Amino acid sequence: MKLIVISGFLGSGKTTLLLALAKTFSGQGLKVAIIENEAGKTGVDGELLKAEGLSVREIYSGCVCCSLRYDLIQTLLELEREVKPDIVFLEPSGVAGPKQIQQCLCGYSGEIEKIIMVAVVDAQRMPRFRDFSIPLIHDGIEIADLVAINKTDLVSPEQLHELQQRLLEVNPFAELLCVSAEQGTNVDQLIGKITALSAQAEIKKPAVELSDENNLPKAAIFAASVTVDTPDTAAIQLVEQFLQKLSQQLKPADGILIGHLKAIIKTEPVGYAVFSVTDHDQPPVQKGRLPAGPVEKLTLTVNAIVYGMSEGPFKRLCLAQFRPMEKELRGE
Ligand SMILES: Nc1nc2c(ncn2[C@@H]2O[C@H](COP(=O)(O)OP(=O)(O)OP(=O)(O)O)[C@@H](O)[C@H]2O)c(=O)[nH]1
Ligand SMILES: [Mg+2]
The missing domain is CATH 3.30.1220 (Hypothetical Protein Yjia; Chain: A;domain 2)
Structure with a gap:
C-alpha cells in the first residue's frame, strides 16, 4: 500500500487535484482509497468525491495532525485489513500541520511501502501570504517530495517564475511542477512523477523539527x-x-x-x-x-x-x- 499525502493551504486545490489523480490511477486498474479529513463537524470534500464514485473514508471534527492522530492510524489499519488498496490518498484538513502528519505516519505500524508528500501551492494567492510565514504552508513545502504549483491558469509567467524562486528558497531540493488541476494542465506529468517516486525504494526521511503546535495560527x-x-x-x-x-x-x-x-x-x-x-x-x-x-x-x-x-x-x-x-x- 502506498500513501500519497496531498497537503496545502485551505482552498489551494487539493481536492480538485486529488480527484483527477484518483480517477487516473483507478482507470489504470489500481485500487484507490481516499481519506478525507476536514476540520468541522461536517465536510464537503468527502461528499464531492463520493458523488464522483470514489471510495472515501472521512475523519471529522479536528485535524489528523493533532486531536485525530489515533483516528488516522485506525482508518489506515482498517483500509489495509478490509480494502487492501494499492494507493491511499490522504487529504489532511487545510488547517493541519504537515510536519505533525509526517511524524504521526512515522509511528504507523502497518505496511505502508512508501509515503509521498505532495504540497499543493495556490499560485494566485500564495504571494499574499506574508512571505509564506504561515507555518502550515512553509512546513508543507519544506518536507514535500513534490510541490504542485496549482492554479497556474490564473497567473502570468513572470509571477510564476518569481513564485518558483521563492519556493526553492524554502526547499532547494523540492521538485516543482506547474499545474492547473481545474484545466488538467500537467496533471499527466504529476502522475508520472508520483509513479516514478512510488517505484523508488523508501528512503528514510530525516526527522523533522516540529513547529510548536501552539504557534500554528488559530x-x-x-x-x-x-x-x-x-x-x-x-x-x-x-x-x-x-x-x-x-x-x-x-x-x-x-x-x-x-x-x-x-x-x-x-x-x-x-x-x-x-x-x-x-x-x-x-x-x-x-x-x-x-x-x-x-x-x-x-x-x-x-x-x-x-x-x-x-x-x-x-x-x-x-x-x-x-x-x-x-x-x-x-x-x-
Ligand atoms: N482557476 C483554477 N481554479 C482552481 C484550480 N484548482 C482548484 N481550483 C478552484 O479552487 C477552489 C478550491 O479548490 P479545492 O480543490 O476545493 O481546494 P482544497 O485545497 O481542497 O480546499 P480545502 O479542502 O477547503 O482546503 C475551487 O473553486 C476549485 O474549483 C485551478 O487549477 N485553477
Ligand atoms: Mg479539499
Missing part, C-alpha cells in the same frame, strides 16, 4: 448541514447568495484571511453542486450537475474557515446568514 470554523424534503427550487441561488454575503461581511474586518468558504448540495434524484469562495472579491465558483427536473430531497453542507477572527463571532456571523437560507430552502 482558524475559526463554521460547519453545518441541513436536509430538506421538498426544497425551494432556487437552492443554487440561495447558496451563492449565502456565500457572497458572508465573504462581503468578512471584508470590512481588518486582517481577516478567507481560508475557504465552501458548500455542497446533494440531491435525490442523484445530483450535486459544489460552491467555493477563497477571496473577498471573488464570486462563488460553482461546479457539478443537478437533476433537471424537480428534486425530492436535498442536503446542503457548509464548511467555512477563516483566519484572523475568533470562533464565536465568526459562527454568529455565519449563523445569521445560514438560518434565513435554511428557512427559505424549506419554503418557510
Whole structure:
C-alpha cells in the first residue's frame, strides 16, 4: 500500500487535484482509497468525491495532525485489513500541520511501502501570504517530495517564475511542477512523477523539527448541514447568495484571511453542486450537475474557515446568514 499525502493551504486545490489523480490511477486498474479529513463537524470534500464514485473514508471534527492522530492510524489499519488498496490518498484538513502528519505516519505500524508528500501551492494567492510565514504552508513545502504549483491558469509567467524562486528558497531540493488541476494542465506529468517516486525504494526521511503546535495560527470554523424534503427550487441561488454575503461581511474586518468558504448540495434524484469562495472579491465558483427536473430531497453542507477572527463571532456571523437560507430552502 502506498500513501500519497496531498497537503496545502485551505482552498489551494487539493481536492480538485486529488480527484483527477484518483480517477487516473483507478482507470489504470489500481485500487484507490481516499481519506478525507476536514476540520468541522461536517465536510464537503468527502461528499464531492463520493458523488464522483470514489471510495472515501472521512475523519471529522479536528485535524489528523493533532486531536485525530489515533483516528488516522485506525482508518489506515482498517483500509489495509478490509480494502487492501494499492494507493491511499490522504487529504489532511487545510488547517493541519504537515510536519505533525509526517511524524504521526512515522509511528504507523502497518505496511505502508512508501509515503509521498505532495504540497499543493495556490499560485494566485500564495504571494499574499506574508512571505509564506504561515507555518502550515512553509512546513508543507519544506518536507514535500513534490510541490504542485496549482492554479497556474490564473497567473502570468513572470509571477510564476518569481513564485518558483521563492519556493526553492524554502526547499532547494523540492521538485516543482506547474499545474492547473481545474484545466488538467500537467496533471499527466504529476502522475508520472508520483509513479516514478512510488517505484523508488523508501528512503528514510530525516526527522523533522516540529513547529510548536501552539504557534500554528488559530482558524475559526463554521460547519453545518441541513436536509430538506421538498426544497425551494432556487437552492443554487440561495447558496451563492449565502456565500457572497458572508465573504462581503468578512471584508470590512481588518486582517481577516478567507481560508475557504465552501458548500455542497446533494440531491435525490442523484445530483450535486459544489460552491467555493477563497477571496473577498471573488464570486462563488460553482461546479457539478443537478437533476433537471424537480428534486425530492436535498442536503446542503457548509464548511467555512477563516483566519484572523475568533470562533464565536465568526459562527454568529455565519449563523445569521445560514438560518434565513435554511428557512427559505424549506419554503418557510
Ligand atoms: N482557476 C483554477 N481554479 C482552481 C484550480 N484548482 C482548484 N481550483 C478552484 O479552487 C477552489 C478550491 O479548490 P479545492 O480543490 O476545493 O481546494 P482544497 O485545497 O481542497 O480546499 P480545502 O479542502 O477547503 O482546503 C475551487 O473553486 C476549485 O474549483 C485551478 O487549477 N485553477
Ligand atoms: Mg479539499
